[in-house]
Every structure is written in C-alpha cells, then in structure tokens.
Amino acid sequence: MMEKRSNKILLSVLLCAVGLAVIFVGVVYFRFISRRIFEDSTGHLEEIYGQVNRSFGDFIDRSWDLLDSSGDYLALAAEENAGAVEEYIADKQGQWGFTSFYFLSHDQSCMTPDGTRLSLELGDGWGTLAREGSVMAGVTLSDGRDVTVFAVSVPTGRYRGFDYDAIAIGYTNADLANSLNVDAFSGYANCFVIRDDGAVLLSTQEGGNVFKNYLSYLDAASDLDEEGLTGLRSDWQNGVSGLIQCQVGGVSCCILYLPVGYQDYVMLSVVPQSAVSAGFLSVQKTTIIALAVLFLLIGATVFAVILSRSKKRSLRDQTELRYRELMFDMLSNNVDDIFIMLNTEDHGVDYISPNIERLLGIPAEEARRDIRVMEKCAVDYDVVIPKGELAAIPLNGNRYWECEYMHQGTGERRWYRMTVYHMRLQEMGRYVIVLSDRTQERLNNQQLQQALTAAQSANEAKSNFLSNMSHDIRTPMNAIVGFALLLEKNADQPDRVREYTRKITASSHHLLSLINDVLDMSKIESGKTSLNLDSFSLPQLLEELKIILLSQAKAKRQQLTVHVQGTPPEVIVGDKLRLNQILINLLSNAVKYTPEEGKIELLVSELPQASPQYVKLRFVVRDNGIGMSEEFQRHVFAPFSREISSVTNTIQGTGLGMAITKNLVDLMGGVIWVESQPGQGSTFTVELSFALPEKEETVRLFQQKISRMLVADDEMDVCQGIMEMMHGSGVDISCVTDGAAAVEAAVQAHRRGEGFQVILLDWKMPGMDGVEAARSIRRQIGSDVPILVLTSYDWSDIEDEARQAGINAFMPKPFFTSTFWNTIAPLFGAPAAPAPPEEAPAGQMAGHMFLVAEDNELNAEILTEMLHMEGARCELAENGRQAVDMFLRSEPGTYDMILMDVQMPVMNGYEATRAIRASGHPSAKTIPIVAMTANTFAEDVRNALDAGMDGHLGKPIDMDAVRELVGKLLDEHAREKEQRGESQP
C-alpha cells in the first residue's frame, strides 16, 4: 500500500518536472523566436522606410531639377510672352503634380503665374534661400492649406512686371504625405518629415496633423529621459539614422529616423511595436497555434488511449463489480439476511441488498435514497441506525443490536440481529450492517419459554387441581363413608336410614359429577371427543334448559329469563347434547355465582350469516352476580382454574366447567368470551354456527287457520319479537301493552266483525294481568276465541284459576312459532306435533326377565337388587362370552332384554352383542340389548349402537333413566312382536 502510494507521488513529481521543463523550453524558445522576429521586423521597418526616404530624396532632387530647368526656360522666355510662360508652367504642373508656382523676390514678395500678388510666409526660409540658393519650407496658405514649398534662386528676371530672382513650386502637404504613406504595418505607421529641431513639416497622419514639434511631443508624451532626447536631437542634427524603442502616449513604439539628405530634414517613422512585428507575430502565433494544436492532438490521442484503457479497465472493473453485486443480490435474495453498507461521513447508502423489499416491505431504491425509511419498520426501536453508537464503534470493530421490524406490506413482525462492522474501504470509512433474521430462533425460544411456562402453569394447575380434587373428592367420600357407618349403626331406625341414605345419595351424585367432569375434560383434551350432529328444536332446547335450571334458580329466589331476539330458525342441525352442556355450564355457573334474588338472563339472537344453509346464533348468559377479576378473566377458560375468594371458596366446583365449555365451543367451531367486573356480574357470549334443515311448512298452516291475532305484553320487545317471528306467516298481528287495552281491542274487533282468531296474553302485566283480561274478554265476546297465556313463570300454581277464567292454554316464553303452533293446533282441530314420550311409570319393568352381563360382583348385586325392587327378574353372566352362551342356550322369549356391561374380561359387551346379533337364535335380531357402562361419552353411545345395541345407560345406575329407556324399548319390542304376530309371554 505504502509502496504504491510512493510510486504515485514519484510519478506525479516526474510529470510535474517534465511539464515544467516543457514550459521552460517553450518560454526560452519563444523568447528567442520573438527576439529574432523583432530583429527581423525592425530590419523590415528600416528597409521599408529606407526606400521611402530614398524616394522622397529623389522627389526633392527632381524638384530641384524641375526648378532649375524652369529657371533656364524663364531666363530665355521673353518678358512679354506671359502666355507661353503660363502654358509652360501649366504643362509642368500637369507633369509633376505641384499645386502652385511662385515668382519670388528677395524682398520676400511673391506672385503667381497669373499675376496674383501674395505673401508667402517662408520665415527663415528666405534667409536660407538667399544664402544657399534653395530652400524647402512649409507654409500655410490663406485658404488654410499647408503647403511645402521648394524654392531656388534664379537669375533675376521680370515677369508681368514683377522682378523676381527666385522661383518656387508648392506641393500640398496632403499630397506629399500620400507619397510617404506605406501600406505596411496595418496602417498604424506614421511618417513625419521634420527639421532637426523636431518641427514637423509633413505628417502622414490621417485627417491632418496636430504635431507642431515632435521632439517636444516626445518630451511630453514618451518615456524618453533627457539623455535620450538629447541623443535623439544630436543624431538628427548630425544626420545620423537610428532606431529607438520607447513608450509614446502609453504605446510601445519603434521610432526610426533617417536623414532626408537635404538640409536638416529628417524622416521619422513612428510605428507601434505590435504593428512592427505583426506580420511575424502572426507567423509566430500561427506557429504557436500549430504547435499547440499538435501538442493538443498528441495529448488528446494519449489521453484518449489512456481514457480508453481506463474505460476498458473501469468497464471490466464495473462489470466484475456488477457481476459480484448481481451475484450478491441473488444470494441475498435467497437468504433472510439484509446487507447494508453506509459511508461514515453522512451515512449515505453505498449498497443495500434487494431482499429488503421482501423482508421488510421497503423498496430497495427508497432505502438507498434515505436509510431512515427503515425507521418506519422499527417496532420498538426508536433509532434504527444508532448514529451515536455507530460512531463509537472502533475501526475494524463491530457491535450488534437486537431489533424488531414490522413488514410494511404484511404487518408481519420479524426479529433481526443487526451487526455493524466499522471498516475502511477505498480510503473511506464504511459501516457494513448485516441484519440477520433471528425470528425463527426467537420464536423457538418464545415457544420454549411459553411451553416451559405452560408446563409450569399446567403442573401448578394440576397440583392445585389434585389438591382441590383431594379436597373435593374427600368431602363427599367422607360424607358417604361417614353416613354409611351411621347407616350401619342405625339400621333399625327407618327415619335416620332414609335421612342418611338421602345424604349418601347426594354426596354420591356430587362425586359422580366430579368424576364425569374430570373424564369429560380428559376426553376433550385428548381429542377423542366428536360431535353427534342431528336436527333439533331450538325452542325445545331452551325449554328444557329452563326446566332444568329453573328449580335451581327458584331455590335461590333468582329470576331466570330466556329471551329470543329476532327470528332465529327453530330447527337447527347440531350436537344438541353438547350445546345443552355448554349452556347448562354457563347458566348453572351463573346460578352458582349469583347471590339470592339475583337475575340471570339467557339471550338468544341470530347473527348475519353469508350462507343460506347455515345460521349463526349468539347465546348470551348474563348475570348480576359476583363477577370476576380482570386477572381471572384471562384464564377463566383454562382447566383447573378457580378464582380464590371468600365467596368462591364456599361454592363447590371442579374448575373444569369453563374449560370444558371452551373446548366444546372450539370443537363446534365457535367463539366464547366473557365480560365481567367484580361485583357487577358477568356476561358470557357464545357464537356458534349451525346447519339448517329443509324449510318447514308452518307458514302454510298458519295461513289456513289464522288471519288475525291479538298480542298483549307490557314488554314491547316481546311484542316486536312475536311480530318478527310471525312475519311472512300471513297472520295480521295487533299488539297492545296492557290487559285493559287487550280487552278493548278484542271487544272492538269482535263488534266490527273482524274478531281475532287467537288472543295471546302475557300473564304478568301492570294493572290488569293476563288472567283478569281473559276473564273480561270472555265475558264480553264469549268463548269462541282461543286465549293463550304467555309466561316465563311456572304456571302450575294458577293453572286452575286461569282455565276457569277462560284461558285455553299456556305458552312458555320465549315465543316460538313451532311452540305456538303446537299449542294452538289442538284448539283448531289440527294435528299437534308428536308429544314427547312420557316418563316411564314405575313398575313397568315388573315381570320382565333380564339377562345381565356384569363382571363386577358389586355392581351386579346392586343391579340385581334394583331390578328386583322394580319387580323384575334377572340372570347374571360374568363376561360377554358367558352372556352369549346363556342367550344362545335360552329358549326364545326367555329374556325380555339384555343389560350388557361393555368392559368385561373374556369378551367385551360390543363383541358379545355382535355375536348375539350374528347368532341364529330366533330372538337374536329383536331382543333389546342396552349397554350399561361407565363409558358415557357420545362416541361410547355411538359405538354401542354400532355394535347392534338399542340403547345406552351410564354408570352408576340411575334407575329413572333405566326405567325410561327400558320402558321405551320394552314397548317398542312389544309393538314389534305384535306386528310380527307374536304373543307376549
């Protein structure tokens, strides 16, 4: 590096030296040339004006000759022959060009050939003429013309009476000056004929002459000193020629002086130096230009060659650089690291990898213009390129930062490690920044951290759960064990036995529900839960819910209401059991965590749904109970979570209900959330989508039977809801909001002959309630019109009074068209919907023979006892194989039903059922087989049915359920036998 730099310096010095040498040689050469040119030029000047001077001398000589010859002629011419003289003179004038001819007398008088007398101001020329016989002098004529006069003495003569002794000719100075003019020196040359004292006789200055004495002028206007002027005057007086250079009037001039050769006259030529050398300088200039052009051409050629090579090299370098850059771009496009190079001066971008657009959504060109655009992407890093910190990075050092950026197009957040290297490239400081994508690493770490946290949380939750369960299980178990001991000791006291038995039963149920929840949760979490989809009636579901929960609510004197907004479809397709479970969980929690006399509300509404084959329903369970903290809301749906407080501690619960609910909602593709404030109550919202069955024919039925209906309810929302639900049914509905108005409306309509076909009255209305209103209506319009009472309450207490008042039927709130139709259909003689099967009466099982397959002796004993208590008989099999064998060995009709445990040794219940069904026994296909198993999930039920069973009963045995199912199956079995013509044994 250093060596290269030294070479560069040496080369520069050499080039400068060569350049200076060339300049020096050039200057010396051109000075030499200039001197030579000047010498040649002055020689040229001397030559030209030498020639002019000789010509002028010749002219003077010729003038003397002319005058001499004229004198001779005049001497011979007769005085009287003036005409001939004039002719002679005119002839000479035409020949020689003089402008005037004079006859002179020594008394300084003068006459022209035509006899005009005049005064000729020759000054001291008269004396010279007298002394030397001739004179040349300048005079100014009366007309202002300056004339040079040549005069010679001649023998005394007489002309026109004038005695003359000299004759003269005159030339105008302008004419003479023309003969002295030369074309050389670009017209800048001035020529003077002066006396040796400087007095100017002639001047070639264009337009006239203002110089009277050139020596005086030089004294005033030149840079000649006294010595120079004296030398000049001396030369002139001595008839010496010479050439001097001096400044005249600020112009550098060459002054050439040459003696004319007559008297003291001197020819003086004054030429600017620039004009003297102009011709040569022009050659010199041309030479210089030619040389300069030559040098320029050589230089340009050399420069072009160097430039061409440099360009080629540069192009090669650029191409190579471009290839590298391209390759680097391609490489960087395939990685998730961004590369940036900044200069350290102003942080201008020298390079930025194009993948910045893919990774951060910033066009590379935009970032190249201003790197600060990256600030837009920074999530929580206020200074993207920390300038102050960059400056702190030592040369060849590096630092790194962790940054989070958000993609400008997608909003995706990614983590990068920004490593900045400070280095020096091409004599300039550079920061090379590498943004390495660490998102996956970060996510992995986060996931690991979350997993760890979750594991810790789950572990903690399970520890808490086990602790809770230990407590919760021990509590009923303790009661069971304790009361069992007490039962044993007090077996002879029937009242205590019943009391203890009731308490044992209650504890057992609680324990069972606990176990069921745990199992349910376990099942859901393990992903083994599936949905059993079927169409069901939404109103029926709500009615059942109400029935189930109303007793709990009543026990705490709570107000439980169910509202339906809008007109949700009445029959939907879904897993009724799971929906029931969700809503029961939410409602029973509401009941549980709402103090006495609190309010619990279930609100059902339909949400917009794009697909006509589906309906989206929102179920809102709202209470004004104890509510929950914000902290607990965040994990209310987490398993094994219960809020710890003085209130909740007194309430039994497994902490699994909400988790199960959440999982079921997730399983059904819905959402659930909660809004709550401590002490203000909670609102759970569930949104679920259900498929719709085919269209019902309810509308058509309404159009046939009813055209006008009166609705009376103090809640306008209820009225609106009914009108919306009945919309499109063809029934014209009139609404009033109190009992009196209902009476009035019904009576008036009746009188107009436009009486209502149905009157629907709310039970509890301010003022006149529904029963009173019905009574009044009946009194006034009779008993033709069906009157129904709509109520959220249990109407059993008032049913008798109401019927006496004329009420035909009761309808539960909320209003559903299907419920309404089912209620009024009998009143119009139309077929009602099939009634739900009635609870099997006790004793229905009496007399029937059961084959019971149960491997557990205790359970077998309990079941046997229970069947006996119902009046039935049974035979026991210890496993499935034995059950099959016993059935196959039995006579047809021996067993009325088989109660089959599922999990048994040798052969399980499913296999046994399949074997029975597959056997050739006459009753193999028809004998009812019911699964009795602790596996109570829907898939267990489905598995049982798939195996050929007819029903499923969960353990522990609930005799009510057993009675219901068995009764139903026995009836069906009996009807089938009747249809087959078999007689009941």
Add this chain to the structure above:
Amino acid sequence: MIRRRFSALVLALAAALVLSACGAGTPSGDPDAQVLTLMGKKSDLEKSYMTRVFEAYETATGNRLEIISYEDNEYEALAQAQFEQGHVPDVFLHFHNADLARFDTEENFYYLNGESWVDDLTDSARAYCQDGEGNLLGLPFWESSVSGCYYNKTLLDSLGLKPATTQKEFDMLCQALASTGYTPICWPADGCGWMVQFAMDPIFADDPALLEKLNHNEITYADIPQMTDMVRWIAGAAEKGWFGSDHMATGWDDISPALVSGKAVMTFIWDTWFYTDLEQGGQYSAEDFALMPVFMGTAPSGTYEGGNLNMMMVNKNSDHLQLALDFLSFCAAPENYNAAFDGISTVSCFKGQTTNIQSKMVTDAHDSIEANERASTAASKIIGYSSGDAVAAMNGLFSGRMDIDGCLQYMDKCRMANAGWDDPAPGA
C-alpha cells in the same frame, strides 16, 4: 401667478394712458419734432451704448424717443399684454429667442432686408436676426462675445502640438493631449448645458428648416442624425477620458483652476470670461490662451457661437413706420454705432465697427470666426430647450443610466414637457 398678471395689467393700462396722453408722434415742445415710442427691458435700455445712440438721435433729429421700459422679470408679460391690446410700440427691443414668438413677428414687424445698412452687418449678426425664411427682423445693436474652444496655446506649443482645424484633428489633438497626461477638455458636469448648445448651433443654423419642424413639433431630436452624432461624440470623449477622470465632479467653479494650473488644456467658453472669471496669479493667464472652433461632432470645420443680440424691430403697422426705419438707419450708420460702442468690449455686429474693444484671442482667430461662426440657436430658438435638461441628460449618459438614444429621448421628453406638448406630433 394671478397677482403678477394683475400687476402686469395695471402697468399695461398705465402705459397705455401714458402713450395716449403723449399724443403719439408729436412732442409737446417742437411742433415739427416727431416722437417714436420704443419699448424694451429696463436694464437693456440703460446700457451706455443704448443711451448714447438715443441721445445722439434726439440731438441730431430733434425727434424724441418715448421710452417704455419694464423691469426685467415683468418684461415679457407686460409687453405681451400691450401687444394683445394693440399698443404696439414703434420700435420694439427683443432678443431673437423663443419668447419672440409670442409677439407674432409676421403680423407686427417690418422685414428689413432691403435697408441700406444690411450689408454692413457681420454674417453672424445678420444670421442671428433673420427668421427661418431669411427675413431680417431687426437691427442688431448689442454687445456680445464669441464662444468657442479656448485652449492654452503656451502649453500646446510646449507639447509640440498645434490647434485643430478639423474635427479629425481635434480628436487627434485630444488623444495626443490625453497621452501626455493632461485633461484635454475641462467639462464641468453642472454646466455642460451651454457646451451642448454650442454643438447644436450648426445643426439648426445650417438647416433652419430643422428648427422650424422641431418648433412645430413635427420632428424630435431623435429624428436629427446630427443630434445623434453630437451625443455619440460626447459619450465617446467622456469614455476616452478627454474630459478628465473626474469630470462628473467638476463644476463651473473648477474651470478656472483647471485652466490656470495647466491641468486642463481646453474648454468651451466665451472670451469675456477670461477677463471676468479667470483666476489671476496662476501658472497661466488669459494671455496664454487662444481660440479655435468647437468640435463636437456636428461641424467638420468646427463652430463658434455668436452672442445673443438685442434687436430693434419696427412696427410695420405704425403710423411712424418711416420714422422708425429712419431711426434704425441712424443707429446703423458707422459713425453713430462707432460712437456708441466706443470703448465697449464686444464682438462687432457691424463690419465697420472699429471703436469697440475685441480680445486678442478673438482678433487672432478672426478669419476662423468669420468662417465658422453661427448665431446662438439652441438656447434662444428651440422652444422648450433647457440648459438644465441638457445637463441632466448628459450626466445620465456619463453615469451609464442612459444610452445615446435614451439621452436624446430624455432631452426630447423634457423639451416637449417644457413646451407643453404631451406627445410628438403625429408622424414625428
């Protein structure tokens, strides 16, 4: 202005009463004596040569001159008022300047071309007194001077230079003087108005039709090529340094020091100035100076400006027309004007004038003056001309604020504004 007019009116009425009371043409004493009314500016009529000739006339003829004189500042207004009321005097004294137009010369005055004394007038005096059509309006009877280029002859001799006879030589002379370090021409920035006027004389004197058109607002300065030549020469001279490097700071009072010190060699002025204003005791005195024509681009052979002359004009409608003409002839008689101007320093109006005193500078340049003298024209005859405007225009030119055309346009604009013309006449 109203007050002045009122005063003028009162005076005019008073004069009218005097004139009527005099019983025009008949003096009260001698029954044969005639009376001529003569109106003029008071200060003009008090000049010694005027009173001498008046007295001589009255003595010689027995006639009496009834002098009507007004103060200088009221003269134009009162005289005009008299003319408007028909009270035109027999003889009227007035300069041949632009104000004379107020008095309707064609209508009121007798053309004197045929008088016997006309040939005795110097050319410049005669030219001065003629109108545009060559009619002689009056008899010049006044003192005057010759304006021209006065140069330091002594200094010029010492520099080996001689005076110029042509514009070309003058330019060469200026260049030669400049090359010796002298200021060729002393040009006072605040007084160049009269210098411009010298240059304008030949333009209008040589072509009176131009003056007529100009005064009838038919052309402008810009339409006259010689005016452009003049401004171009002035601009060129200033640019070449012929006015000196500090001429913009040179004023009227600086002329004398510049000339007596030899700093400046020439100036454009009049001869009597050397005897009234030139400082004494300097290196150079009046004797060192000589006269040559002014060369400012408008006259190849140069020009001199003759003096402004008071003319005696005759009322052509007067009952005493012949008497008035006789009075003028009396004044124009050599013995009378020589007696009147005896010892008076002035340029001659009459060729036979011998008793007046003329400066050596003028007499030495006699032939040149004879050949190149023009009557003062610009200041006196161009309607709206103002010396001050010319100063402003030239200074605008020197400072670079105006170019040659702009300078002329400015002069035209000022001239027309002074004349009360809004715009040049159509076609101008």
